[in-house]
Amino acid sequence: MNTFSNIKEVLLALKREEELLTEMFKRRKTANYKYEYALELVDDNDARLQYLIDRSVIRQNGSTLEIDDLYLQFFEQVLEANEEINTSYINENLEKVKQNIEYYFNEQNEQRKYEYLRTIKNTLRKIGIITLRNVVDLKRNIDNTFKSEPNYKNKKAKLINLDNKRKDITKLIEQTEQLVTHDNITFFKTATDEELSRIIVQLKLQLHKCTHNLIEIQRQIIDFLNQIKHQSGIIEKLRKVKYLKDQFILESSTDIKQVLAKNNAVVFEPNPSYPLKLSLEYLQTDEEAFVSIKKIAERKKIGEKLKQPIAERISDEYLETQIVEEVQINLEEVKNGFVAGSNNLFDFVMNFNFSKMVSFEERVTIYCQMVSLYDTAFEITEQVDERNDVEFAMIYPK
Known part of the structure; x- marks a missing residue:
């Protein structure tokens, strides 16, 4: 397998095939992309496609192509379009912070101590961004699951799994707050770095925002699960009613006639209509009313030609020129x-x-x-x- 030799080569390859990668990224959730479709987007140059395949930018499976998982995850994360909620990544970064704090205290060389400090700052910054993104992805997945999943059992199972993800994120937020507030208070007091202090404040604000959103997400999951339970109960009852009806024993086995006779719900009433009579003055003066009357006349094929009323003559007093002089101070x-x-x-x-x-x-x-x-x-x-x-x-x- 060939690999790119430097960053410039990677960027040039992505830039050259941006049209192909853009189209494949749009269709990443549908069926695999046909090889002949991709060939049209590279000017029927098979070598250009083979170049991407050899360097694992795209993968070929028979006559279909798809973007490699590494690049697909990169595009989704940068564009914030991913649906994968990866709590283990936050946990790995927490462990990384703990390890580098230990290395920091064990190191005597100032240059190497600064390298450990820089790693800690980058990791803490990364934890805040990843946590926020996971919360946003969690909320989007919950909405999509409730609105798009047609199977009630799968919908309920997915929501329960997403709720477990919510609990995992909540625990990781608590661990992060414990890490920067209590567990390593000595490090954050001795490592006097202005940038580190700003990162800690920003991280706390991000975690606080995530906590509030997770509370709302928990309420939303409970509400969705209750709706699913209610809807599944109604569907189960409808299935029983349909079974009895198909067996022609609905009336004899149930009291459906008595129940319907006692039900005075508004949904069973015919929709009332309230005729609205427009005034003659409105019909004679309003431009939109005149247009509507013309349309009705054409539909009814009325032969009489309707004329729009003519306005009265403008008084000469309104046409007289009046001059007002005002003296300005120079x-x-x-x-x-x-x-x-x-x-x-x-x-x-x-x-x-x-x-x-x-x-x-x-x-x-x-x-x-x-x-x-x-x-x-x-x-x-x-x-x-x-x-x-x-x-x-x-x-x-x-």
């Missing part, structure tokens, strides 16, 4: 006049002859606007004066 002109003089800005604005009547409050606003817009052209002093209960800085032109 702040640039005010600034140029102030810079040409020597008075302070506040007094200048108060005494400036505007082209319209301007109140004291409006002049104060203009003063503030001038300071905000042209502060680079002014000399703002620390002197403060007051006028009409308004304090202002003494500002002069530069």
Whole structure:
């Protein structure tokens, strides 16, 4: 069996055959992919397919092909599309953390101690991500099982197995929390590493989120199992009723007539109809109503042509042009006049002859606007004066 010599060769092979691998990944849950279909996606070049087969990217079984499990798991995990809930992987990582903590304390060389610390940080980060992904996969599998599995016995068995997976994840979360909180408290206090502290905080948040989701998943499993039990009981009763009916002994062996006579459930009542009469005004003015009337007329083949009502003539008063004039204050002109003089800005604005009547409050606003817009052209002093209960800085032109 040939193998890839480096990462670059792997990436080039996956990139070159991305169309084929994408199509095969989409159809991974259906029947195996036909060899001739794959040949069309590689431009009828048999050597390209053989290249992937020799390097175990895809596997051939007679006239069919499928993606190798190693690459399939990689694609599913990266795309978060996997359905396999692997709790043993979390347990392996927990053991790996414990072992590297022991190696860390036994090691005297600082460089090798740092390598063990780096492994511990990567493993803890991995535990949080894997646990979250397992919880998401668990919830998705539960929903798919309840909605898609047609066999009631298999549906119940699968839900019970998924509930056992939930219990396993819960135990692993408790073990992880015990590991980072109590069992190795000496390590986490002595290994003073800022990144490790951030990873521990992030891991605790992830585990806390997983715990809350697992509580909801437990409630959902119980609810689904109760529904299955109820539905299976109803189906069992229906089977008995059908058997008695097929044997023509239903009426003689049961009291079905008396039961149905006493049952006044709404489901047995005919659906009531409530005719709705539209107003003439609505039918004459609404555009959608007019379209509906035309459709009904075409269906009934009514010969009379319907005309849409014409609106009244618009009054001339609405067509008259009205002009509103508003005098605007040119702040640039005010600034140029102030810079040409020597008075302070506040007094200048108060005494400036505007082209319209301007109140004291409006002049104060203009003063503030001038300071905000042209502060680079002014000399703002620390002197403060007051006028009409308004304090202002003494500002002069530069």
